[in-house]
Amino acid sequence: MKHTIAILVTDSPGVLAKIAGLFSRRGYNIESLAVGHTETKGISRMTIVVEGDDRALEQIKKQLNKLIDAIKVADLDPYNSVGRELALIKVKVDSPQHRADMIQLVDVFRAKILDIGDQSLIIEITGRQDKVDAMIGLLSQFGIKEVVRTGKVTLARGLKVVSLPKKAKR
Numbered sequence: 001m002k003h004t005i006a007i008l009v010t011d012s013p014g015v016l017a018k019i020a021g022l023f024s025r026r027g028y029n030i031e032s033l034a035v036g037h038t039e040t041k042g043i044s045r046m047t048i049v050v051e052g053d054d055r056a057l058e059q060i061k062k063q064l065n066k067l068i069d070a071i072k073v074a075d076l077d078p079y080n081s082v083g084r085e086l087a088l089i090k091v092k093v094d095s096p097q098h099r100a101d102m103i104q105l106v107d108v109f110r111a112k113i114l115d116i117g118d119q120s121l122i123i124e125i126t127g128r129q130d131k132v133d134a135m136i137g138l139l140s141q142f143g144i145k146e147v148v149r150t151g152k153v154t155l156a157r158g159l160k161v162v163s164l165p166k167k168a169k170r
Helices: 015-025 054-066 096-108 129-142
Strands: 002-010 030-037 043-051 070-076 081-092 112-116 120-127 144-149 153-156
Touching: 002 015, 002 054, 015 030, 015 043, 015 054, 054 070, 070 153, 081 129, 096 112, 096 120, 096 129, 120 129, 129 144
Parallel strands: none
Antiparallel strands: 002 043, 002 070, 030 043, 081 120, 081 144, 081 153, 112 120
């Protein structure tokens, strides 16, 4: 089963390596990882997607909570959260017909063309992982030159918040 884990951490050198090492020592491959600053200065949020059983993941969460740099750890429920991924895709353009076909495909997926070159297009798509995968699959027939993807970023629905505990607010 896939789990999306949100971790609030202190924004300091080595934190990412410590957390990734913890998953590695437990034999888990991190499928997706996104890290960025939060609304609180000095605090970053890591969103990690990993596949594993509930029991072993509970152990990882306990170990994460023991790390001095980890402030809050939450396993986000996929039914009560919203997650998205971003991809930039550079596609080869061989002919005016291919260009027209790609423009139509971009429109259907509600994606954007960010750059038009003589022989390539750079396309931006945002959405669930399956939407991004589908777009990449369809564009592959035209000749994908490069793909870069963010990790999944996720927020809990409603008023539920993965935020700093009251005593840790800075």
